[in-house]
Amino acid sequence: xxxxxxxxxxxxxxxxxxxxxxxxxxxxxxxxxxxxxxxxxxxxxxxxxxxxxxxxxxxxxxxxxxxxxxxxxxxxxxxxxxxxxxxxxxxxxxxxxxxxxxxxxxxxxxxxxxxxxxxxxxxxxxxxxxxxxxxxxxxxxxxxxxxxxxxxxxxxxxxxxxxxxxxxxxxxxxxxxxxxxxxxxxxxxxxxxxxxxxxxxxxxxxxxxxxxxxxxxxxxxxxxxxxxxxxxxxxxxxxxxxxxxxxxxxxxxxxxxxxxxxxxxxxxxxxxxxxxxxxxxxxxxxxxxxx
Amino acid sequence: xxxxxxxxxxxxxxxxxxxxxxxxxxxxxxxxxxxxxxxxxxxxxxxxxxxxxxxxxxxxxxxxxxxxxxxxxxxxxxxxxxxxxxxxxxxxxxxxxxxxxxxxxxxxxxxxxxxxxxxxxxxxxxxxxxxxxxxxxxxxxxxxxxxxxxxxxxxxxxxxxxxxxxxxxxxxxxxxxxxxxxxxxxxxxxxxxxxxxxxxxxxxxxxxxxxxxxxxxxxxxxxxxxxxxxxxxxxxxxxxxxxxxxxxxxxxxxxxxxxxxxxxxxxxxxxxxxxxxxxxxxxxxxxxxxxxxxxxxxxxxxxxxxxxxxxxxxxxxx
Numbered sequence: 192x193x194x195x196x197x198x199x200x201x202x203x204x205x206x207x208x209x210x211x212x213x214x215x216x217x218x219x220x221x222x223x224x225x226x227x228x229x230x231x232x233x234x235x236x237x238x239x240x241x242x243x244x245x246x247x248x249x250x251x252x253x254x255x256x257x258x259x260x261x262x263x264x265x266x267x268x269x270x271x272x273x274x275x276x277x278x279x280x281x282x283x284x285x286x287x288x289x290x291x292x293x294x295x296x297x298x299x300x301x302x303x304x305x306x307x308x309x310x311x312x313x314x315x316x317x318x319x320x321x322x323x324x325x326x327x328x329x330x331x332x333x334x335x336x337x338x339x340x341x342x343x344x345x346x347x348x349x350x351x352x353x354x355x356x357x358x359x360x361x362x363x364x365x366x367x368x369x370x371x372x373x374x375x376x377x378x379x380x381x382x383x384x385x386x387x388x389x390x391x392x393x394x395x396x397x398x399x400x401x402x403x404x405x406x407x408x409x410x411x412x413x414x415x416x417x418x419x420x421x422x423x424x425x426x427x428x429x430x431x432x433x434x435x436x437x438x439x440x441x442x443x444x445x446x447x448x449x450x451x452x453x454x455x456x457x458x459x460x461x462x463x464x465x466x467x468x469x470x471x472x473x474x475x476x477x478x479x480x481x482x
Numbered sequence: 483x484x485x486x487x488x489x490x491x492x493x494x495x496x497x498x499x500x501x502x503x504x505x506x507x508x509x510x511x512x513x514x515x516x517x518x519x520x521x522x523x524x525x526x527x528x529x530x531x532x533x534x535x536x537x538x539x540x541x542x543x544x545x546x547x548x549x550x551x552x553x554x555x556x557x558x559x560x561x562x563x564x565x566x567x568x569x570x571x572x573x574x575x576x577x578x579x580x581x582x583x584x585x586x587x588x589x590x591x592x593x594x595x596x597x598x599x600x601x602x603x604x605x606x607x608x609x610x611x612x613x614x615x616x617x618x619x620x621x622x623x624x625x626x627x628x629x630x631x632x633x634x635x636x637x638x639x640x641x642x643x644x645x646x647x648x649x650x651x652x653x654x655x656x657x658x659x660x661x662x663x664x665x666x667x668x669x670x671x672x673x674x675x676x677x678x679x680x681x682x683x684x685x686x687x688x689x690x691x692x693x694x695x696x697x698x699x700x701x702x703x704x705x706x707x708x709x710x711x712x713x714x715x716x717x718x719x720x721x722x723x724x725x726x727x728x729x730x731x732x733x734x735x736x737x738x739x740x741x742x743x744x745x746x747x748x749x750x751x752x753x754x755x756x757x758x759x760x761x762x763x764x765x766x767x768x769x770x771x772x773x774x775x776x777x778x779x780x781x782x783x784x785x786x787x788x789x790x791x792x793x794x795x796x797x798x799x800x
Contacts, residue, residue, distance in 0.1 A: 230592045232540070232599065281780045290738075291779045293538040293595055294730055298776035301727050305769040416723065420600030427593070458611055458618075465597075465604040472593055473585050 197331055202453040203446055204332055210445025211342030212407060214349050214438050215400040216418055217425045219393035222352075224423070225432035226369040227386050227393075229278065233296040234422065235415035236303035237394050241267065241401020242316075242410045243307055249318040256318045257344055260402035264395045271394025274299070275387045300415070307412035315409035323406060341403035348399055352392075353434045365389040369432055417461055424468035429478050436480030443467075485662065489655045496651040500644060512639045516711060518752035519646040520704050524725060525732035525744035526653040527700030531693045532730070533738030534666060536673035537587070541598030542729040544605045545575045545698045547720035549705025554615045554715055557623055564645060564707050571706030572699040579698020580691060587690045606721040620716030623709040642711050646704075653700050657741040660696075669693060701729075724768060728755075731775040737787030746786055 216238055223231040244263055245256035254262075282292040322336040356362035364385045367375045372382045404410060425444055429436030444467060452460040471478060483491075503511055524542055531537050549571030556562050556570065578601075586597040610618045628635055660666045668689045671679035680686050709715045728751065736747025751771060758767035782789050 224592075230595065232596070277780065285783075289592070290532070290536050290538060291734075291783055293592070294734055295776060295779045297538075297540060297727070297730060298772050298779065301723065302769065302772035302776060304723075305765060305772055309765055309769065413723070417603060419596075420603050423596045424600065427596075456611075459607060462604045462607045465600040468597060468600055469585055472597065476593075 198453065199450075200331070201333060202449045204334065205338065205453075206446030206449030207442055208334070208338040208342045208445070209407075209449055210442035211345045212338075212400075212403055213421060213425055213445055214441035215341070215345030215396070215403055217422045217429075217437050217441055218349055218352055218434070219396040219400065220422045220426050221429070221432065221434055221437045222365070222389055222393040222396075225426055225437075226365055227389055228369065229275075229386075229390065230293055231296055231390075231393070232293070232419055232423075233299040233303065234393070234397060235418040236300040237267070237270075237397035238401045238404060238418065239307065239410060239412060239415040240303055241398040242405040243311060243401075243412075244398070245402040245405055246316045246318055246410070249320070253319075255320055256402040256406055257340075257399070260398045263398055267398040268391040268395040271391035272387050274394065275390035279383060279386070304412045304415065311412070313411055313413075315411045316405070317409040318405050320406065337406055341406050344399065345403060348396060349434070349438060352396070356434060361385070361388065366432075420461070420468065421464040424464040424471070427476075427478055428467055428471045430480040431478060433478070433480040436478055439479060485655075485659045488658055492651050492655050496647050500647055503643065504640070509639060512637075512643045514756045516639070516643050516646050517756065518749060519643070519650045520708070521728055521732060521748040521752045522650045522745060523646070523653045523704040524701060524729040525736075525748045526650075526657050526741065527697045527704065528729040529733040529738060529741075529744045530657060530660065530700070531697040533733050533743065534660065534669035534673065535690060535693045537690065537693070538595045538730070539598050539694075539697065540595055540726050540730075541582075541602045542701055543721045543723060543725040544598070544602040545579065545701035546705035546708070546725050547602075547609070547717075548575045548578055548605060549702030550708040550715060550720050551609055551615055552702070553706045553709050554621050554623065557709065558614060558621070564642070564710060568645070568649070568703050568706040571702040573702075575702025575705070576695045576699035579694040579696075582698075583691050583694035587687060587694070602721055602726070606717050609717045609720075616716070618717060620714055621709070622714050624713075625710055639711075642707055645707055649700075649703055653703075654741055654745060656696070656700075657744075661741060665689070665692065724771075727768070727771055727775065731771050731778075733785070734775060735778045735785055737785030739784070740787060743785050743787050750786075 216235070219237075220231065220234050223229045223234065241260055241263075245259045248254050248259045249256050278292060278295065282295065322340045325336050327334040327336065327339065356366060364375060364380050365388070367378075367380075368382050368385045368389070375382050375385070404414075408414075421444065425437055425440045428443070429438070429440035444464060447467070448460045448463045451463050503515060524546065528539060528542055531539055549568075552571045552574045553564075553567045556567060562570075582597055582601055583594070586594040609615060615621055625638055627638055629638060629641075630636070631641070660669070668679075668684055671682070671684050672686050672689060676686055705720075708720070712719070732747035732751050733744040734747070735751060736745065737743030751774070755767045755771065758770060778785065784791075
């Protein structure tokens with residue numbers, strides 16, 4: 192078979208850039224699902240919500256979408272803390288999180304999606320910024336800035352999270368809550384408070400991921416569903432609760448998806464993540480960097 | 483009441499409903515009634531796995547669409563009578579259910595739920611790329627308005643309605659039979675404490691696989707006549723998330739531990755939706771379903787049936 196090396200190289204680089212963005216979307220899930228054991232399938236809906244906020248402010252006030260997402264971080268954090276409080280009061284405290292908790296998040300996902308449809312309609316929306324459009328050219332490689340900028344922002348976010356989790360007291364407490372709640376209580380830390388903070392952070396990251404998403408591609412309310420499979424596939428493949436694992440898995444998925452859409456057509460790309468998920472579950476449920 | 487009596491009573495109720503609709507003889511009643519019956523089948527099917535075993539399936543739309551697209555496939559390849567299509571749809575969806583269950587059910591429950599969500603996306607991808615069944619353009623299914631069955635002139639929509647009614651009766655009878663059988667008790671042990679059940683020698687994996695297969699097969703059955711009902715099938719409508727939300731919301735609102743819950747939930751929510759679609763808009767009616775789902779899981783964890791039981795108990799005590 193005659194494979195053009197240029198095409199292959201470009202596909203791999205595009206995949207790496209895409210993977211960086213996936214890492215940002217997954218970071219929130221890595222915390223909520225991986226560390227707190229909360230199966231927040233509504234996470235992509237929060238990402239889309241972030242996209243629409245970035246879109247709305249960008250179109251009306253002309254502020255850079257990434258800047259918008261950073262400004263609304265506290266609001267998203269509060270939203271996350273609120274959602275966790277409801278979740279805790281209604282399900283976790285009663286030990287009913289498996290069935291009803293899942294249905295709750297599914298309902299949230301659906302309500303967010305339908306509300307966005309009612310407000311904005313089903314048309315694709317996009318933002319405007321200086322870095323959307325031009326590309327860097329580097330020795331035959333094409334680096335579109337609309338992919339490069341989100342990738343760099345995503346990596347910065349991811350790095351900050353990893354530092355926070357491994358270096359600060361609060362971050363270590365979040366890691367601890369996933370391992371042994373009782374022990375944490377004995378250290379005079381309230382596990383519920385720690386979890387609320389962690390969940391708030393996971394939703395706050397969704398705001399940034401949302402802004403990145405709408406820079407990369409036009410967004411309509413149901414786009415989030417395509418990401419459910421991807422983010423959970425990345426999270427499981429990387430190993431639950433492992434941020435570095437999730438990063439590697441995100442790059443891997445990005446590259447494989449990019450190769451698939453380059454050589455077989457973009458309509459096949461969504462199937463890749465499911466293949467990854469099933470293979471991981473079947474052969475190595477602990478993931479790449481699993482404990 | 484034993485199973486045989488129950489089945490006879492359900493069948494009698496089914497016949498009465500059929501007689502009522504025939505007497506009404508309004509086309510719209512058949513169309514609306516078909517949708518509600520379809521939801522009874524889907525909700526009951528979901529409840530076999532979700533309510534009895536406690537495993538959440540988000541992929542109702544996928545199983546439903548597999549049933550529907552197996553009918554489209556046969557329509558293009560070699561048209562078959564609808565009852566046969568229902569059986570075929572059930573077989574294909576059942577096998578898919580078994581496969582998904584086998585790969586994911588050995589792990590924690592959440593993985594199964596996530597896999598079913600992702601599965602819907604993948605099957606949609608497959609269908610979009612499969613030109614034989616219409617691809618993303620969709621497929622037209624043409625059928626006569628009336629046709630002859632055993633010498634009688636039958637109205638087509640009435641025929642579809644009768645088939646779906648039959649399916650609903652079968653689904654309800656099956657669900658209740660399971661509830662009262664060893665199988666049902668096995669399912670309940672899984673729902674309450676899977677580890678303890680395993681330790682007591684309950685073959686949990688086998689039971690879970692039976693549940694996923696059955697549940698998937700019923701969803702496929704509900705989907706098989708759908709192309710004939712709708713006339714034009716495209717991936718976006720067959721894989722719509724609405725089916726997944728409805729089939730979770732209906733048992734949750736009715737109550738998940740008995741066969742009555744999904745029935746009550748589907749009739750209530752199904753009729754309300756028909757009403758809202760006609761009078762307000764279809765997007766708003768979906769919003770209502772979503773909000774009701776969230777409200778019910780928070781406020782009334784055991785659904786309407788649970789609320790009724792509680793109030794009865796409270797009255798007895800006072």
